[in-house]
Amino acid sequence: MSGHSKWHNIQAKKGKMDAKRGKIFTKIGKELIMAAKDGSSPDTNAKLRDVIAKAKAANMPMDNITRAIKKGAGELESVNYEDITYEGYGPNGVAVIVQSYTDNKNRTAGNVRHTFDKFGGNLGTSGSVTFMFNKKGQMVIEKTDELDEEELMMLALEAGAEDFSAEDEVYEVITAPEEFESVKSALEAQGIEFLEAEITMIPNVYTALDMDASEKFQKLLDKLDEDDDVDSVWHNAEFAEGFED
Known part of the structure; x- marks a missing residue:
């Protein structure tokens, strides 16, 4: 599952990835299958190259x-999976984008709609929330004593990064x-390892949630995470300070 650039979301996702690694591998496997339809060589297929990077960051075995x-x-x-994206709003008007890979779009649409309805949200039309996001590459690196922040920032920016920030x-x-x-x-050539490395959707505006709304929205995210057809979820929620899912 993908959220936004706030450390709470990254931390929550990492913990769930550790706990549900088999499910994560299944979902990334679908991404690899979809990407490889346009060519099996990462040298000529940029999308496949990106998903392979995501798989490696999740410690997915090379055999998989x-x-x-x-x-x-086709070897x-x-x-046969379809790539279908849903857009909608969660509690307090949080913007949500749901990307799915499904072999039954009626099943997936029904499940996603039911989840939104059950947890105080509603699905919108195509384009209803994407204008609040920018498609970006995102790499998340764990802070360690061996990493010098200034050197890492200069290395990233000189390589062509748009932005560098330090979270907690x-x-x-x-x-x-x-x-x-x-x-x-x-x-990578400098030995840098990633907690995450993927193309994602980053909000250009955030919706602040109080504690109650944070709890409701987290339940919606958890339910979507349980759906095998759902691959990625992006949103612009800013959870209440001190909230722990």
Whole structure:
């Protein structure tokens, strides 16, 4: 699942990834299958290259990655998935984008709509919230004693990053989508490892939530996370200070 650039979301997602690694691998596997339909070589398929980077950042075994790519390229039998995106609003008008890979769009649409309705939200039309987001490359790096913030920032910016920021426990590097791979490669060449490395949707405006709304919205996110058809969720919620899911 993908949220925005606030450390709370990154931390929550990392914890859930550790607890539900099998489910995460299943979802990334679908992404690899979809991306590999446009070519099985990451050298010529930028989308596949990005998803492979995401898979590696999640510590997905190379055998799983290779098998999914072969399925997408038609070398192994595979289910035919569709890429469908839903847009809507959660509690307090939080903007939400849901990306799904599904073999049954009626099932997925019904499940997503039910989840929004159940937890105080509603689905909108295509384009109803995407204007509140920018597509960006995002790399999240854990703070350690070995990493010098100033040196890391200069390395990232010189490689072509748009922005560098320090959160409580991590550094965040933001790039234009087309610069993502080159910046990531430059950092990797210096031995930098990532908690996350992916193309994502970052809000250009945030919706602040109080404690009650934070709890309601987290329940909506958790329910979407349980749906095997849902791959990524982006939103512009700013959780209440002190909120822990």
